[in-house]
Amino acid sequence: MRRQSPLLVPAGLLLALVVALFDPHALPIAPALAGERWLPARSLFGIARFVSATFAVAGGALVLALPAALASALATHLWPRHGGVTLRRLTLVAGAIPSVVWGFWGLAALAPLLSRWHPPGQGLLAATIVLALMIWPTMALALDAALERIPDSRRLAALSLGMTLGQRLRLVVMPSLRHAATGAALLGLTRAMGETMAVLMVSGNVGDWPTGPFASIRTVTANLALEFAYAQGAHRDALLLSGLMLIVTTTLLFWWGRRLVTNQ
Amino acid sequence: MILAVALAAAACSRSTDRTRIVLTGSSTIAPIAEDLARRYESTHPNLRIDVQTGGSTRGILDTRKGLNDIGMVSRALHPDEHDLHATEIALDGLAVIVHRSNPVRNLSLTDLRRIYTGAMTRWSELGGKDLPITVVHKAAGRATQELFLKYTGLADEQIRAQVIIGDNVQGIRTVAATPGAIAYVSIGSAQWEAAHGAAITATAIDGVPATPAAVATGRYPLVRHLNLVTRPSPPPHVRAFLEWATSPETAPIFRSHGVVPVPAARG
Numbered sequence: 001m002r003r004q005s006p007l008l009v010p011a012g013l014l015l016a017l018v019v020a021l022f023d024p025h026a027l028p029i030a031p032a033l034a035g036e037r038w039l040p041a042r043s044l045f046g047i048a049r050f051v052s053a054t055f056a057v058a059g060g061a062l063v064l065a066l067p068a069a070l071a072s073a074l075a076t077h078l079w080p081r082h083g084g085v086t087l088r089r090l091t092l093v094a095g096a097i098p099s100v101v102w103g104f105w106g107l108a109a110l111a112p113l114l115s116r117w118h119p120p121g122q123g124l125l126a127a128t129i130v131l132a133l134m135i136w137p138t139m140a141l142a143l144d145a146a147l148e149r150i151p152d153s154r155r156l157a158a159l160s161l162g163m164t165l166g167q168r169l170r171l172v173v174m175p176s177l178r179h180a181a182t183g184a185a186l187l188g189l190t191r192a193m194g195e196t197m198a199v200l201m202v203s204g205n206v207g208d209w210p211t212g213p214f215a216s217i218r219t220v221t222a223n224l225a226l227e228f229a230y231a232q233g234a235h236r237d238a239l240l241l242s243g244l245m246l247i248v249t250t251t252l253l254f255w256w257g258r259r260l261v262t263n264q
Numbered sequence: 265m266i267l268a269v270a271l272a273a274a275a276c277s278r279s280t281d282r283t284r285i286v287l288t289g290s291s292t293i294a295p296i297a298e299d300l301a302r303r304y305e306s307t308h309p310n311l312r313i314d315v316q317t318g319g320s321t322r323g324i325l326d327t328r329k330g331l332n333d334i335g336m337v338s339r340a341l342h343p344d345e346h347d348l349h350a351t352e353i354a355l356d357g358l359a360v361i362v363h364r365s366n367p368v369r370n371l372s373l374t375d376l377r378r379i380y381t382g383a384m385t386r387w388s389e390l391g392g393k394d395l396p397i398t399v400v401h402k403a404a405g406r407a408t409q410e411l412f413l414k415y416t417g418l419a420d421e422q423i424r425a426q427v428i429i430g431d432n433v434q435g436i437r438t439v440a441a442t443p444g445a446i447a448y449v450s451i452g453s454a455q456w457e458a459a460h461g462a463a464i465t466a467t468a469i470d471g472v473p474a475t476p477a478a479v480a481t482g483r484y485p486l487v488r489h490l491n492l493v494t495r496p497s498p499p500p501h502v503r504a505f506l507e508w509a510t511s512p513e514t515a516p517i518f519r520s521h522g523v524v525p526v527p528a529a530r531g
Contacts, residue, residue, distance in 0.1 A: 039421060040404060107434070112441040120398040120442040122427055205403070205428035216426055226430050229319045230405025 014247055029237050033245075038207060038223070040231070045238035049207050053217035054246075056210035057124060057199065058192035061131035066185055069136045073143035074173070078165075088144060095137030103198035106130040111202055118214040120204075125213035127203035131195060135188035142187055142261050146180030147173065179260045186257025190250040196221040220246045283501050288316045289323020289336030290407065291431060292356060292450050293490050296521045297336060300509055303517065311501065320407045324348065327493050333502050335493040339407040348493040351506050354523040357451035358411055358486035359466035359474035361436065363443045368392040370468040373485075377416050379446060382424030387444060400438055400447035401425035408432075411488050412448050433457075439464050448486070451476060452522030480524045490523065 035046025076087045106126055115121030150173065158172045196219075204216025205226065218226075220242050228239050287297050294317045301313035318326075323335030327348055341350050360371060368390050371379075378384040379397055388394045401423050402409035413420060427445075429435045432453040439445040440463045451474050454466050466474040469485055478484035492506060508514065510526070518525035 041420060104437075107437050108441060111438075115442055119396055119444050120400075120427055120438060122438070200430065201434060204426060206425055207428075216428075218428070226403040226428070227405060230321045230403075232321065232325070 011251075014244070014251065029234055030241055033238060033241060040227070040235040040238070043234060045234070047220060047223070047238075047242050049209055050218055050220045050223050050242070053124070053203075053207075053210045054193055054219040054221070057127045057131060057203070057217065057219060058189050060124070060128035061135055061192045062185055062189050064128065064132035065136040065139055065188055066181070068132070069139035069143055069184065069188070070177075070181065072136070072140045073147060074169070076140070076144050077147040077173075088141075091137045091140050091144070095141065097134075099134060099195055099198040100201075102130050102134050103201035106198065106202035114214075121214075122202050122204040122216065123212075123214040124203070124210050124217050127199050127217065127219075130198050130202050131192045134195065134198060135191050138191055139184040139188040142184035143177065143180055146177055146184075146261065150176050183257045183260030183262075186253050186260065190254040190257065193219075193246065193253075194221060194250050196225050200225050282310050282312050285311065285313045285334065285502060285505055286316070286332045287313065287334045287336055287492075288318055288326045288332040290320045290338035290490070291317040292338040292407070292452075293336035293353075293492075296354070296490075296518060296523065299517050299521070300514060303514070304505060304508060311505075313505075319405065321405060323493065327495060330495070333494065333498065334506070337407075337491045337493050338488060339410060339491075340489045341491065341493070345493075347496075349496050349498070350491040350493045351510060352489050352491050352526050353510055354490040354518050354525050355479050355487055356490055356523045357474055357476065357479040357484050358408055358415075358448050358488065359451045359454040360446065360448050360469060360486075361439050361454050361464045361466050362446050363439055364463040364465050365443050366392055366395075366465070368467065369465070370471060372470050373416065376469075377418065380416060380418060380423050380425075393443075395444035398427065398438075398442050398445040399423070399425045400427045400429060400435055400445055402435070402448075403428050403430055406430075407488060408448065408450065411486060415486050436462050436464055450522075451479065455522045476519070476522055476524050489526075 029045060032043075032045040033047050035044060036048045037044045037046050038050065072087065072091060076084045076091070078084070079087060106129070107122075110129060111121035111126050113121065114126055154172060154176075158168050163171065199219050200222040203219065203222060205218045205222055206216035207218040208215040210217050224239055224243055227235070231239050287301075294315050297315045301315055305311060305313055320337045320339055323332075323337045324345055326332040327335035335348070337350070338356065341348065360376065362368060366387065368387060371390070375384070375390060380399055380401070382399070384390070385397055386394060387397055402412070404420060409420075427438055429438060429447070432449040435447040435449045436453065436457045439447050451466065454464065454474070458464055458466070468474065472478050472483050472485065474484060474486075479487055492509065494502060494506070498506070515525040
């Protein structure tokens with residue numbers, strides 16, 4: 001039972017959304033979400049570009065953050081006592097930085113830097129970098145926990161066989177990390193997909209297809225944050241439906257990721 | 265006798281109970297409303313005023329549903345919104361802002377149209393530096409976006425923007441960080457941020473500077489009405505607050521936010 005408790009909040013949100021949508025006008029809008037153009041004033045509610053942007057930005061962040069998380073988890077684990085503990089504490093602190101802080105940094109520091117190549121610097125690449133910085137601590141801590149669970153017997157056996165560091169990594173550590181790495185990746189992916197404010201501040205939000213590093217993209221969450229307070233009628237229903245789709249997707253990925261991290 | 269004592273006790277307990285006024289809506293009006301609330305509470309110790317933002321549309325919807333006492337709406341009411349009672353409190357101008365290093369300090373309506381539709385893409389075409397123009401536009405539903413589209417006569421789909429923003433502060437930060445950017449924000453926000461070090465400056469429109477003084481004289485073209493709305497016949501404590509908010513006494517609060525109190529002559 002206890003392991004299921006983290007799902008209570010998403011389940012409650014899900015229930016609330018379903019209740020909010022229990023309105024006969026909302027469901028007929030669902031097919032319209034498959035379209036390409038989002039022009040609420042003309043009753044066009046296609047979220048294809050927003051969905052592809054969400055996956056592009058979250059996937060890109062994962063590609064950047066996973067190697068970094070793996071490296072820092074291994075360093076935490078292999079470093080002699082105090083160094084490892086310090087690194088773990090730093091990772092915890094980095095994981096606790098609120099997303100608005102990252103967003104503001106992205107807007108005030110990262111985007112101006114990228115704009116030397118392509119003004120205004122906001123877009124897919126900036127959002128990917130900000131998200132990667134946000135998700136690596138979560139992933140590093142999940143991997144770190146998996147490393148801690150490697151039985152001492154196995155570690156001592158490897159040492160007594162006279163294995164070098166490289167052999168231990170290849171033959172003992174990496175095989176036991178395979179599930180945890182997939183799980184950590186899924187946890188990072190769900191956090192990246194659900195992130196709103198930091199992305200909103202650096203992604204440009206025009207709603208281009210994510211075809212280049214400076215494409216001005218809008219994610220599903222950014223779309224909700226930009227328009228929900230102002231939406232009425234069918235527009236509001238379409239936003240609620242897009243939110244429902246997002247939460248179902250991330251809840252499933254999160255549940256799968258959690259199982260992989262905890263079941264070894 | 266017992267009844268009289270009970271009634272007196274009930275009356276006492278009611279009078280010590282703090283009355284609340286809840287305002288929700290426009291993020292442009294919210295900071296002004298907070299200052300008004302603080303001043304009003306200091307002379308009415310039994311009153312509490314809560315201010316929550318969420319946009320002009322929320323102000324309208326909450327008022328209709330009875331979720332607030334007063335809605336904040338930073339535009340004139342639409343024809344289908346006249347079921348509500350509006351009290352105009354101030355005029356706010358919309359400033360077109362560029363980076364401080366941009367030498368272009370005046371834009372015509374035609375320039376604005378060409379920039380925002382992507383027909384003009386470099387500042388050099390306006391006598392500025394050889395920089396690409398980064399067009400910053402507001403997301404749908406904002407009162408400022410509605411006003412800008414109405415003034416330029418453009419439809420939202422005609423706009424070719426590079427960045428779409430949610431609020432004034434995000435627009436100001438984006439322009440301050442991008443030498444070639446152009447955006448439109450509330451004159452009050454632009455003045456406050458520029459005075460506090462943001463690298464932005466407001467351009468004149470067809471030769472008229474974007475200042476509260478030009479808004480007050482009616483010469484500045486991009487102007488909107490800031491309203492407080494209620495359901496018809498609000499309770500006495502709400503009516504008293506509205507009367508005070510539009511009295512000469514509050515004019516300095518409005519001026520400190522860069523908006524023009526209405527009627528402009530008061531105070």
